[in-house]
Amino acid sequence: MATHSRGIIDRAPSLADTVAVRLREEIVSGRLRPGEKLPTEQQISETYGVSRPTVREAIGRLKHDGLVITRQGAGAFVADPGAVSVFRLDIADFSNREEIRNIVELLMAVEASATEHAAVRRTEADLKAIQTQLDAMQQAIIRGESGVDEDLAFHRAIIEATSNPFFRDMSDFLDRRVRNFIRTARTNTARLAGLTDAVQAEHQAIFNAIERRDAGGARNAAETHLKNAAQRLALYLNP
């Protein structure tokens, strides 16, 4: 977790990045206590041998993440951990098997709960939107396509029905990330053939539970669907 990768492409970290990382360490490690004043930009620039604008950029990052607060004329101070209002989910290397497993676990937790809430709170319009995507998926299967996009749209429609923006944004992010990985990881889509019917059956089960406002049923259906999806994902990784 301490590793700070730049995503897919391993670009050389900028000076501001390295300074930001080291300052961040000072804070999370506790060497700089909450409320304590950071060294002045002048001092930091001297200790790290970089210019003040670079230091400003680094501190700007920490400020953006809510770790420090700056007051013009006074200085920069370590924020109270309880008051930090932003959380960063940093998926560094997607090649790491364990990291994928951890992410999928998180995705399952969020998506299963979201489905459960959707079953309770869905409006008629929500239900109709979900059914539309379900039908689109069916059409894609008939056309012999993989239906990855329709699959994603189906889940999005469900998530939308939770009317909880946190669930929406988060599973949006995780979904996109995982599916993007699948798309690039699998070399032949042929392996998917024959599985689509099973996927669709699981989708239907989820839909039915949401339709009859069965919270527990929706959660169970979503969980089995996700568990199966995780197994299918494992297939791509273990040929």
Added chain:
Amino acid sequence: MATHSRGIIDRAPSLADTVAVRLREEIVSGRLRPGEKLPTEQQISETYGVSRPTVREAIGRLKHDGLVITRQGAGAFVADPGAVSVFRLDIADFSNREEIRNIVELLMAVEASATEHAAVRRTEADLKAIQTQLDAMQQAIIRGESGVDEDLAFHRAIIEATSNPFFRDMSDFLDRRVRNFIRTARTNTARLAGLTDAVQAEHQAIFNAIERRDAGGARNAAETHLKNAAQRLALYLNP
């Protein structure tokens, strides 16, 4: 969600902040497509009437959030959404009732799943650590204290047993945030008296399920505990 607050204290946003927000809007709204090149720093500085360092700071934020990638000599480009590797959870105003409800929902989803996984994966050392915190909580009750810190430590010990850093970091953040809110929201701790025994019974139930490696039982126990906690939280909000 579009609103971009600076946390608790409403400080005047810096120029870099406002530029960053507007550029972010250009991207998420889709006016700037993935892969597309952003205007040069020079052009941006002219359109917004700010200096180039300020623009650099703004772009640095977007880069930090994984929304754009810059290539020296080439320019700044909108990142592929599927490749964005960082997710920001931005809890703007904690005074908003609906926002709290949404956050608590997310916390419940994560923590219940984490407890379930902990039951399966816990080591003997994990179990011992959890029990230690359970005992500490008991001692706090005997001493007549609220035991908020011990409560937090108990949950942390469980989360630690999941050995999933994403669960750990996330519930760490949410826990701290919610509990911090409780701490500041309640005016009299007396209202808590008499409830601690009930809380401790729920804790015991969670512990027992984890001890016998009962995944479903652990989830159920955690869910009822969280549901009750949410109700107790509602008490603070609706006197």
Added chain:
DNA sequence: GATAACCAAGTTGCCTGACAAGTAGGAAAT
């Protein structure tokens, strides 16, 4: 004419130096 080497314009990364705006603590005046 096709290919390769090269060059020049453009862009980001980083620096120095400077001034404005705001803060905090002590000095001076009451």
Added chain:
DNA sequence: ATTTCCTACTTGTCAGGCAACTTGGTTATC
């Protein structure tokens, strides 16, 4: 002793400039 004011310090912002790198066209070579 209290209040006012001032000065040093710190962050916010700007201007200008050079180095490193990319890109596309131009030129030289075969």
